[in-house]
Amino acid sequence: MNDREPVDAPRQPPPVLYNLALLQGELLARHRLSLYDCLILGALAGAEDRAVPVVRLTAFLRESATRMSSHLKSLEAAGLIERHRRDRDHRRVEVTLTEAGRAAFADAEKAAQERLRQDPVP
Template identity: 60%
Template sequence: MGRNMIDRDPPASTWRQPPRILRTLGVLHGELRVHHGLSLHGYLVLGALAEATARPMPVARLTEILREPGDRMSYLLKGLQTAGLIERRRRTADRRTVEVTLTEAGRAKFADAERTAQALLDRLLIAGGEPS
């Protein structure tokens, strides 16, 4: 037959460490998952809604802000709604528009996650620490 194909790891000298920001985002994602049960995307959704200061935000606007495809946003919102962190409602004046707001539980979850994220980013990016 042909040559024997074997998967081999490249020599150690060819491995490069990921950029610092990539490692930091990976660590942040892990910390949010472990301590708050949130993905990095879930955290970003809650943050965008928190900045809306208790006003309902159309899903289309949220999709635009976070640059997520509509189907991905629907998936994220469904999980956050199931967890009781957001509410989705159709706009009364225009039933085609779905709006999203944070629940009190969502606001509290985001505040806790924001403290975790800020402490981690301060440690890793500002103070120059290393991801653990």
């Protein structure tokens, strides 16, 4: 900002963040998933069919346990993930993708790739 620019002049959002905002809207409209939901599904997809401890997923995405639990609950209700307790340590909760979750992530990933390939919208 310089001295000649009015204080109330609208600033353009950075193109990457603006496109992420557009992607968020598109994911919600087309897939009923938030960008954050897709990040969770993507982290699980990257585990290649292995169960991921919730504590590890929470640390990876740098999220609070409370918020992660809320997201996982809604993803589980939608049939996209399964939560289960580990056999030896019942305190440890692990998460896996369902086939529906894998398909939802693939569709959302395709939409994200298409959105981010487009020219940035100012």
